[in-house]
Amino acid sequence: MTSTDARPTGNSMRRLAGWLDRHARVRLAMLLAAPMGWLVVAYLGSLTLLFLNAFWSRDPFTGQVVREFTPNNFVEILTNPLYRTVTLRTVAMAVAVTLTCAVIAFPIAYYMARVASSRTKGLLAVAVVMPLWASYLVKAYTWRLILSNDGVLNWLLSPLGLRGPGLGDNVIGLWLVFTYLWLPYMILPLYAGLERIPGSLLEASADLGGRGLTTFRRVIFPLVVPALVAGSIFTFSLTLGDYIAPSLVTTTQFIGNLIFLNFGVPDLPFAAALSIVPLVIVVVYLLVARRMGAFQAL
Amino acid sequence: MTIEGHTSTASRTDEAIHSRAPAELAVRLDGVTKHFGGDAGRRVAAATGAAAGEAVVAVDGIDLEIRDGEFFSMLGPSGSGKTTTLRMIAGFERPTTGRILLHGQDVTTVPPFERDVNTVFQDYALFPHMTVEDNVAYGLMVRKVPKAERAMRVRDALAMVRLDGYERRRPGHLSGGQRQRVALARALVNRPRVLLLDEPLGALDLKLREEMQIELKAIQQEVGITFIYVTHDQQEALTMSDRLAVFNRGRIEQVGTPADVYERPATRFVAGFVGTSNLLTGDTVRTVLGTGGTFTVRPEKIRLADPGFSHGPDEASATGTIREVVYLGPDTRYIVALDAGGELVVTQQNLETSSMEALSAKGRLVRLVWKRQHNLPVGEG
Ligand SMILES: Nc1ncnc2c1ncn2[C@@H]1O[C@H](COP(=O)(O)OP(=O)(O)O)[C@@H](O)[C@H]1O
Ligand SMILES: [Mg+2]
Numbered sequence: 001m002t003s004t005d006a007r008p009t010g011n012s013m014r015r016l017a018g019w020l021d022r023h024a025r026v027r028l029a030m031l032l033a034a035p036m037g038w039l040v041v042a043y044l045g046s047l048t049l050l051f052l053n054a055f056w057s058r059d060p061f062t063g064q065v066v067r068e069f070t071p072n073n074f075v076e077i078l079t080n081p082l083y084r085t086v087t088l089r090t091v092a093m094a095v096a097v098t099l100t101c102a103v104i105a106f107p108i109a110y111y112m113a114r115v116a117s118s119r120t121k122g123l124l125a126v127a128v129v130m131p132l133w134a135s136y137l138v139k140a141y142t143w144r145l146i147l148s149n150d151g152v153l154n155w156l157l158s159p160l161g162l163r164g165p166g167l168g169d170n171v172i173g174l175w176l177v178f179t180y181l182w183l184p185y186m187i188l189p190l191y192a193g194l195e196r197i198p199g200s201l202l203e204a205s206a207d208l209g210g211r212g213l214t215t216f217r218r219v220i221f222p223l224v225v226p227a228l229v230a231g232s233i234f235t236f237s238l239t240l241g242d243y244i245a246p247s248l249v250t251t252t253q254f255i256g257n258l259i260f261l262n263f264g265v266p267d268l269p270f271a272a273a274l275s276i277v278p279l280v281i282v283v284v285y286l287l288v289a290r291r292m293g294a295f296q297a298l
Numbered sequence: 299m300t301i302e303g304h305t306s307t308a309s310r311t312d313e314a315i316h317s318r319a320p321a322e323l324a325v326r327l328d329g330v331t332k333h334f335g336g337d338a339g340r341r342v343a344a345a346t347g348a349a350a351g352e353a354v355v356a357v358d359g360i361d362l363e364i365r366d367g368e369f370f371s372m373l374g375p376s377g378s379g380k381t382t383t384l385r386m387i388a389g390f391e392r393p394t395t396g397r398i399l400l401h402g403q404d405v406t407t408v409p410p411f412e413r414d415v416n417t418v419f420q421d422y423a424l425f426p427h428m429t430v431e432d433n434v435a436y437g438l439m440v441r442k443v444p445k446a447e448r449a450m451r452v453r454d455a456l457a458m459v460r461l462d463g464y465e466r467r468r469p470g471h472l473s474g475g476q477r478q479r480v481a482l483a484r485a486l487v488n489r490p491r492v493l494l495l496d497e498p499l500g501a502l503d504l505k506l507r508e509e510m511q512i513e514l515k516a517i518q519q520e521v522g523i524t525f526i527y528v529t530h531d532q533q534e535a536l537t538m539s540d541r542l543a544v545f546n547r548g549r550i551e552q553v554g555t556p557a558d559v560y561e562r563p564a565t566r567f568v569a570g571f572v573g574t575s576n577l578l579t580g581d582t583v584r585t586v587l588g589t590g591g592t593f594t595v596r597p598e599k600i601r602l603a604d605p606g607f608s609h610g611p612d613e614a615s616a617t618g619t620i621r622e623v624v625y626l627g628p629d630t631r632y633i634v635a636l637d638a639g640g641e642l643v644v645t646q647q648n649l650e651t652s653s654m655e656a657l658s659a660k661g662r663l664v665r666l667v668w669k670r671q672h673n674l675p676v677g678e679g
Contacts, residue, residue: 054489200423201423204423206410206411207388207417209488213409220424223427
């Protein structure tokens with residue numbers, strides 16, 4: 001602001017710029033106004049509506065939503081064994097998918113981070129990210145084709161006298177589909193976590209007498225746990241909330257499609273209450289994950 | 299453990315070490331070379347028909363013998379192959395050609411976890427998820443040393459580096475100097491026969507560095523094991539070592555005691571790298587000394603005198619102009635342009651000179667005088 005003798009047109013702008021430069025908070029507020037507004041209205045707003053809805057009810061005769069506070073929806077969810085079974089089944093599926101993703105992702109991420117040449121590394125990174133470019137719906141439908149009775153899987157297995165899980169009411173197909181869909185979300189944080197471990201730590205372990213397996217167990221694995229938990233946040237919560245894949249590849253019910261079935265016509269307040277269930281589970285999961293340092297690893 | 303009466307490193311001469319009979323070798327390098335990227339370069343070259351040229355020669359035919367129990371330094375500028383040599387001794391790199399022997403045994407292809415050496419890494423490489431105690435105990439735990447003995451040895455090692463009371467801290471909560479000590483304890487607790495240190499004091503500030511130099515030397519004498527110490531700091535190498543090797547471009551230029559290397563530099567490079575070079579070459583030598591060849595004179599051996607001063611028969615002298623004066627506190631450095639050509643650096647203690655007097659000497663005509671015995675002939679290297 002020393003050159004006040006500059007062109008008169010630029011003067012007021014300069015004055016404003018100088019004033020803003022001295023008032024960092026105002027500057028920050030102006031910068032963040034739009035995104036914060038979006039966050040408050042779109043995210044917190046809809047979440048609040050969801051929460052309110054969960055405590056309303058539906059008049060069974062008129063089908064109208066009655067806007068009066070009642071805990072009935074939650075009482076129903078907690079007492080009706082159907083919902084408990086479906087919740088447990090969904091959580092079990094999320095856990096199974098997360099574990100499977102971790103087991104498959106680890107060697108791939110390890111190879112990418114610590115073994116592959118930089119060229120191979122780039123190619124693998126593209127290969128891992130590529131499926132994310134394709135539409136989720138297309139991929140889910142493709143799996144339907146793969147798993148169906150006269151699909152590719154059975155065609156491949158028939159010479160061996162075997163048959164795939166098929167579509168019906170079993171959940172193995174769904175487990176395969178979820179594992180396929182969310183695998184990149186596990187590989188990427190794991191890869192970043194493994195890449196971040198300084199090579200000198202592994203050398204130090206070898207120097208002190210640690211063989212490959214000891215080094216893995218005592219040094220690599222503990223250091224990569226936060227990244228593993230970070231990846232599991234994705235695989236776990238994505239599985240928990242999904243409703244399209246279950247409805248496409250199995251007739252068995254999961255929380256996602258139960259909510260979907262109650263949406264719109266049947267009972268919106270009940271669907272809202274049901275949505276709170278995965279929400280609470282994910283919040284608990286995130287709290288545990290934070291304790292394990294997962295957010296530093298992201 | 300150590301030999302009595304060797305408190306000062308500089309006084310410990312080659313003869314003293316020779317007198318230890320028999321002088322057992324801790325480490326021997328036999329024509330060791332190391333190329334990086336060579337295989338890939340050759341493969342690409344074979345495929346494309348182009349000339350292979352990508353390989354970096356990090357270490358270029360080194361023969362070296364390091365005696366048991368000595369404090370041996372590898373001194374040289376950055377990129378001269380010191381770290382690579384150390385890593386080959388530790389087993390992290392395999393030589394492209396040549397052999398490495400530890401206590402007479404060929405370990406060229408032995409993996410690091412089966413070698414009886416330990417390393418103090420330049421970045422310390424402490425395990426961030428373990429406490430100080432667990433870091434130090436790591437080597438013992440891996441080698442299945444019983445718990446009771448483990449605890450005792452860890453306690454002793456931490457006491458030796460004066461870190462008792464820090465057992466439960468994490469490396470992240472320690473200062474640079476403390477981490478350095480943990481790294482040292484973690485290596486020493488295994489009682490290796492050879493300890494490798496790669497610029498272990500590089501990240502410390504000057505004062506701490508000087509303290510640690512003394513402490514490291516004391517620890518080495520206490521435990522009596524061979525230390526191989528990599529540094530690019532000539533002062534450090536001269537003060538700490540029993541013997542040192544001067545590295546340049548993947549080769550060793552000279553091996554000897556600090557006094558050898560400082561007073562009888564084998565090559566022009568050594569003369570320049572260890573101390574200030576002060577080279578007298580070509581015509582200057584003929585004019586000033588009346589002979590041919592190349593000589594070096596250490597800056598502290600030269601006196602400043604009036605231009606008219608007549609020197610003694612055992613002295614050499616040259617006239618010149620003080621081109622630059624650098625005041626260093628305890629002493630002053632004068633850069634003198636010789637009338638016979640070339641420059642000499644002269645350092646003088648500020649015994650009676652004040653900074654004002656010293657700085658006002660710039661531009662003055664002077665005569666430089668030094669004893670002829672301080673003309674050190676330098677090999678052409
Ligand atoms: N892993 C490596 N790959 C390729 N070149 C390397 C590698 N390690 C060292 N070099 C090269 O070898 C030479 C010697 O390096 P180094 O042993 O680290 O020297 P110093 O420790 O004396 O500074 C340098 O030119 C360096 O670039
Ligand atoms: Mg180095």
